[in-house]
Amino acid sequence: MNSKLQTLQGMHDRLPDNMKKRQWVIQRITSVFEKYGFEPMETPAIEYWEILSGKDVYGDEEKLIYKFQDRGRRDVGMRFDFTVPLARVVSSYPDITMPFKRYQIQTVWRCDKPQYGRFREFYQCDVDIVGTESVIAEAELIMVVSEIFEAVGFKKFMTKINSRRLLQTICEYSGVDKSKEFELFRAMDKRDRIGIDGVKENFEVLGLSKETKEKIISSLGQPIAQLEKLLPNKEGIAQVRTLFSHLENLGCNMKHIMFDPWLSRGFDYYTGPIFETIIEGTKVGSVAGGGRYDNLIGKFNDKDIPAVGISIGLERVLMVMDKLDMNPKFASPVKFLVTLFDDPTTKYALQVAKDIRNSGVGVEVYPEAIKIGKQFKYASRKKIPFVVITGPDEFKTHSVAIKDMKSGTQEVIKLAKLNTWLQKKLEIRK
RNA sequence: GUGGGUAUAGCUCAACUCGGUUAGAGCGCUUGCCUGUGGAGCAAGAUGUUGCCGGUUCAAAUCCGGUUACCCACCCCA
Known part of the structure; x- marks a missing residue:
């Protein structure tokens, strides 16, 4: 604060x-x-x-x-x-x-x-x-x-x-002075917010004649085919038509256009x-x-x-x-948290972490041998799907205990079989 | 750049109108039940210079001025 x-x-x-x-x-x-x-x-x-x-x-x-x-x-x-x-x-x-x-x-x-x-x-x-x-x-x-x-x-x-070419043509056709073109564009751009009447009010400031204003408003209300007949210069219209035709040929979903x-x-x-x-x-x-x-x-x-x-x-x-509440769900790039149990087994834990990481998945090692529950909590918060325990029991039996955080089940795997176990898990995840 | 609103615990907010004991709640957090296991439950605990600086007052979260940030509208833009 x-x-x-x-x-x-x-x-x-x-x-x-x-x-x-x-x-x-x-x-x-x-x-x-x-x-x-x-x-x-x-x-x-x-x-x-x-x-x-x-x-x-x-x-x-x-x-x-x-x-x-x-x-x-x-x-x-x-x-x-x-x-x-x-x-x-x-x-x-x-x-x-x-x-x-x-x-x-x-x-x-x-x-x-x-x-x-x-x-x-x-x-x-x-x-x-x-x-x-x-x-x-x-x-x-x-x-x-x-x-x-x-x-x-x-x-x-x-x-x-x-x-813009089309808009310029409309301006010419309606008798808008070239110097006022851009100001007119800005006024038009607000239609979504202030409505046609609001735009008309803004036109007042530009000092356009009544005839000019009406010509602009009515031109803008025309469907494209009508506009084409109306305007002396077809270049702008042609541009829009070509663009639409290219879009269709490119396979664009026209409902968004x-x-x-x-x-x-x-x-x-x-x-x-x-x-x-x-x-x-x-x-x-x-x-x-x-x-x-x-x-x-x-x-x-x-x-x-x-x-x-x-x-x-x-x-x-x-x-x-x-x-719109459409945020993607992120899978953690880290799939395993290797917990630290105590000093004597730290070396073992680090080696296990290395072995799992070498199989190609992300592995985090919890950096302190604090209460195991807290380490689990950390994994849970970071949405790490598997927690690995390498305590004295596992060390003695050359194995690791791996808990699946989602299902809550835990299995003990011999080090010798760890690789095949990992391969199987990674297959399933694909 | 112009106008309006807001700022209180980690978060969402209450108390402010009309100044008056120790600034509250929910969520979250910590600890325990559970000395090798997260989420659920139960129990206990800690929250804070009330954005910041100054003024008025016996007394300021509360009133006034300034300041910074945020929100809203205009302008304009992504």
């Missing part, structure tokens, strides 16, 4: 219970990533301030970057996301194989005010494809996210898809298709989001390199799993 022992605002210790869940989820995420040919990458926690801020990638969000001077009085900042580090990497290693498919799972820092589902230090899982304009890239990413949420065990999730013309996303740098995944029945917001950003990397190296990426909010995924 010493206040000096507190962690910083919005930052948390991650104790074993949390880490086991986290790693369980990460393991599922990476195995899907790798199945699609994405490779791991990491970048430093701290970057030059100029890299983080110089290209005006984040806009207003820039104020949320942790910024300070290091001991050499360099202006530096903490990694805010993985998009800028990726752009830096792609720009500084020109011989990287394109298309570059990498994933990055690390913490990022945002100096935000903590709230439900919102922290100052949190894990993100980014997966990006750099160097192709093909919509197949988008389809793969959406597919990957879908597979991940299925693998983790979610039943009701939805990836909403839209296209929908077209949502209202989706717009908060970052300015998206240029093409955009997407966002939510888990139904939770108020945590989106658990994954991304899109195409063809002009961003060019800001770093003056070459136009197209890219598309998506980010999974691991913290939020874990929160939702807790909420």
